[in-house]
Amino acid sequence: MSKSRMPELISEAQTTEEAFLRQIFVRDQMAEWSKSPLIMARAEDVYYWDVDGKRYVDALSGIYVASVGHNNRRVIEAIHRQLDTLAFSPPMHGTNPVAIQFANLLAELAPGDLSVVKLQCGGSEITEAAIKLARQYHRLTGSPGKYKIISRYQSWHGSTLGALSASGLKSRKTVNEPMAPGFLHVFPPTCYRCPFGKSYPGCGITCASIIESVIDMEDPATVAAIMVEPIGHTGGIIDPPEEYLPMLREFCDRHNILLIFDEIITGIGRTGQMFAAETFGVVPDVLCVAKGLSGGYAPLSAMICRGPIADAFWGPVAENPGFVEGHTFEGNPISCAAGIAVLQEILERDLCQNARTQGDRLSHHFRRMAETHGVIGDIRGKGLFQAIEFARDPATKESFPAELAFGTRVGRRALEKGLLCRFDPNWIAFGPPLTTTSEQLDEMVSILDASLTEILQEIDA
Ligand SMILES: Cc1ncc(COP(=O)(O)O)c(C=O)c1O
Known part of the structure; x- marks a missing residue:
């Protein structure tokens, strides 16, 4: 499109409301949404x-x-200052001071030995990074046959193909099938309408114990990770019984499986603690956060993993390529400046x-x-x-x-x-x-x- 034609096209596109709305896809069915956009x-x-x-x-x-x-003026001013200093740093060659500062702050706030951070732009990118981290971790530590990811029906981990394959919402998956291989699903802890027809607390927490049976039937030597939202969102805020997450932690420890918490929603104060991991008293191996992390002022997500897991990614280049995962805008200084200001705001207030x-x-x-x-x-x-x-x-x-x-x-x-x-x-x-x-x-x-x-x-x- 020539530059001189652009203003003309823009005004043409805006001549009627219908034409104007035809320029964009939103998440709803367009015909329905456009009745009252x-x-x-x-x-x-x-x-x-x-x-x-x-x-x-x-x-x-x-x-x-x-x-x-x-x-929020604190966040906006932090972004303005960062824009005047450094808007982008070369991601293939290194990082930048704000990304390092932000990673350190997150590591300090995260529970247990969750201490090593990977920064991305959105939730799907980071849950997908966590899946890749789990698979590569097992390869690097002598269990290359561990690749399966167990997650739950009704869950949402994102819309990129890996994150979507881990998700359990048929309404968003069927149209894009077939999904990637290596993903298994179990029923979520929907106590109000128990999929096993039982009642808490006499149920023996079947929704959790059955996951160990699935691991056993699949062969633990093939299972890399269990990925869950501590409180599921899609499905109607699925709040697990208190025994549920500790049981998952136990299964993972017993079978050398990584426990991944998708805290894209539940992280950053939403459940009343900085992370839902603290609300439930369970430390996962990998914790993913996004959404509230930058307060919406810039695209930002983070994965925080336990120190010993990150250690597996250090080693001689000939044997160990490091964590093979990256996107152009990872660790973006503007986003990280927003993230630091958001965390300061949450802590100080x-x-x-x-x-x-x-x-x-x-x-x-x-x-x-x-x-x-x-x-x-x-x-x-x-x-x-x-x-x-x-x-x-x-x-x-x-x-x-x-x-x-x-x-x-x-x-x-x-x-x-x-x-x-x-x-x-x-x-x-x-x-x-x-x-x-x-x-x-x-x-x-x-x-x-x-x-x-x-x-x-x-x-x-
Ligand atoms: C629990 C959860 N995980 C992952 C995602 C994906 O995040 P994004 O839309 O930023 O890619 C979402 C988005 O709604 C989510 O709710």
């Missing part, structure tokens, strides 16, 4: 404004990203404590709503990462009919009323910024409450 123009604190000036209160941090709120305090307030609100409306069967999650699951009859756990798409209707009504939250036919989740105040949280909940009241009246009418 959401186009955000600016944001401040916990609020967004769309291009028509309508205000939305953000109970989702964008998508679990805006950890320190929108238009004790936003993990705020996530616990507001998380308690949120579960209290959800319990009150359950009593008032009688259609909330379960409340799950920790800190500022919580969901309600709808049930037409909470006593029997009977769901609303699928064709009603009840949760989606409530969520869409809330969006019309200016609330951004995550919604699905059966559940609604909140993940507001860690900076959220009590008044802001109350405003979020009151919009949800009003939306639920309206939809219940409509389906009753």
Whole structure:
């Protein structure tokens, strides 16, 4: 395209709204989305404004990203300073001071001996890097036959082909099949609707113990890693019983398997501690973080692995190529400057404590709503990462009919009323910024409450 034609093409493309919207793919079905397109123009604190000036209160941090709120001046100023100093460093030849500083800060904050960091730009890149790290680690340490990755149905680890192969959401996988080989799936710990028809605590935590049976049946000599989100998101905030993650840790230790935590959502304060690994008291071998890590100010993700695992990647070049993984923008100085400022903000303002305090307030609100409306069967999650699951009859756990798409209707009504939250036919989740105040949280909940009241009246009418 010639430069002189560009302004003309841009104005042509904008002559009608329909033509304008044809220039972009969004995540929703375009035909549906374009009926009422959401186009955000600016944001401040916990609020967004769309291009028509309508205000939305953000109970989702964008998508679990805006950890320190929108238009956070400390982060923005850190980025400005970094732009004036060094915007990009050569990734094939080395790194830069901000990446080193950021890696050290992350290593200091991470639990146990999680101490060696790889930096990337997004969640999919980093979960995929963790898969590669596990496979290469076993090759380097005398177990080259270990390549299988065990993860869970209903999980989401990202949209690149490796991360997608580890994911367990048929709605996002089937259209892209066949997946990469070497990925196995097990049922997640959905206690409210146990896939084994059992009840906690008398269940013997079958959802965990069956994973050791899978390892055994597959042959432990072929299994490289188990990858799980400490609290699963897709599927409706799947919060495991307290025994679950320690059991996975035990199986991994027993069979020389790496335990990978995908903390893309749960990391960086969301569950009330810097990492959900601390919330559950289990140290994985590899911990992946993204989303809230840069607060949304620049693309950034990180994988933190245990020192002894990283040690396997040191050695004479002839025998050991190092960790064979890299992308052009890894360790980008602008992103790392944002990451350092976000962590400083969280630590200095004790936003993990705020996530616990507001998380308690949120579960209290959800319990009150359950009593008032009688259609909330379960409340799950920790800190500022919580969901309600709808049930037409909470006593029997009977769901609303699928064709009603009840949760989606409530969520869409809330969006019309200016609330951004995550919604699905059966559940609604909140993940507001860690900076959220009590008044802001109350405003979020009151919009949800009003939306639920309206939809219940409509389906009753
Ligand atoms: C748990 C989890 N892992 C990985 C990813 C992939 O991250 P990204 O979309 O940044 O590639 C996501 C994204 O939603 C996620 O929720």
